[in-house]
Amino acid sequence: MDNLAKLAAQGHRDAMRRIVAEHYASVYRFCARRLGADLAEDAAQETFIMAYRTINRYDPACALRSWLFGIGLNICRNMARKQRVEVDIDNLWSLESASPTEAQIVDNDLLRDALKGLSPDHLDVVILHELEGLTYEEAGMVLGIPTGTVKSRLHEAFKKLRTAMVSEVAK
């Protein structure tokens, strides 16, 4: 993958095509989760155009996917601000219907309400780690924060989710 990035940095469009082919689906899904399906395509396209323009600045120490997610995150934030779109839990998780078997582990309705109560910072780390499957280090690179901060935010997010769900049950 580093070779592809190097070739792309030298101006080889074929290498960039390979990068797009490899990562488009994950970048698209990442954008769709943040902005919804209507804006995701534009955001994903914009991400790769921006990546091509700035590939000279790519650091091979960072995984290419994380680097693309970092660009995608900035683009999604800008688009969300311009279009006045907020992160919608329904674009992230399908928690409407809970069969009795699923409810044995976690009640989906409770989880949905608890997720709505998370701050954007907490939601960011949850999305990157749980949905996109990034490690703490990779998530830190995407968000531009230290690994330790990712760890503590994730722990806090899960603690909040649990507390919110327990207090809801107690009511």
Next chain:
Amino acid sequence: MNLRDDAKAFVDGELEASRLAEIQTAMESDADLRGDIEAMRALGFELRRTAVEHEVKGAEKALGRFGSSKKRNFFLEAFVCCVVLGVVGAITFPVFAQSKESAKKTQAMTEANMRESDSQMKAEGGESVADGLASGRSASPSRSESRLFSPGEPTYFDDTRGRPNVLAPDLIRTAVLNVLVKDAPTAMTEAMGIAKRMGGYHQNSRSTKTQYATSISEVTLRVPVGRFDMSLDALRKLGEVTEDSSDSQDVTAEIADVGARLKVLRAEEESYVTMLRAGKKVGEILEIKDRLSSVRQQIESLTAQQKALKDQSSYSTISCTFNERPKVAEVKPSEGWTDDAWANAVNGLKSVGRFLGQAVIFIFVYSPIWLPVLIVGWFISRRMRA
């Protein structure tokens, strides 16, 4: 630091070995910590399980934005072009007449060389690769060709440079060819030979006889994608082409997407296995097992899909149908005018006989109509005479 603060990192396997051991030891005696860890695990599991999988759109458009050429600096390229044109013009214009003369000489020398090498090849009993392929005989390929067609090894080469093209898009190429030939089964055998020499194989074949005593042979050939055009050219030379169509589908994004999905599913499978090992409640274990089997099914299905896509993109499919030219009945030359006259007379007599026979049958069949009229007429004429 409180051990509970590291519960999530413990579940995610993001802890150092010493801290991990510390928590594992503490878990044995601390039921609350165990509860915390179980809750984190269940919550993470549920978040991953219920994640929305958006249908990916616009991959083709994104790929289309990066055409297969180098990044261009327009002004620099325009400047370089102007300079090169200027220099070439300045050099070539004054000596144009001389160049023309020398070009003629070079051309004559090249032609002489070609003639010489051609006669040398004929003397050695060889023939060009393309001719050999078209005629169905085994051509004597050059050293580079024989290296390309190493037996039993699929060849995937860039047409223009003959070296692996790692950045080429994955294409599924298909073609349909209908060819009019003298002898369909022979043409089919030749087509199979072409596929074999191209490093491919024939997938299936069929020969049938029509009611007009001509044969139709159908064969499906699989040839390496890099040799697709060359194979088509060779097949076209087998007869008169009546239908020729080809199609290609870019599956680069699809293959990459399937690969990425597989990666994610394998990671998910791994995490389920870890959870299964740590699971204690029967209900939970059964639930995890259920999901693990579903993930494994998806992995198997995607692996098969990936394999099929790779196979289709590395070997192109050519469907050939060979139709025989309709056979015209042979006319024997006549031996003389007497024979012709005899044959014509006999045929004429047969026709007259046939006509008379038909007339008798008609008269007999219509007798209920004409016979009473005839009898009444005869009776009246007899009375009148009397």
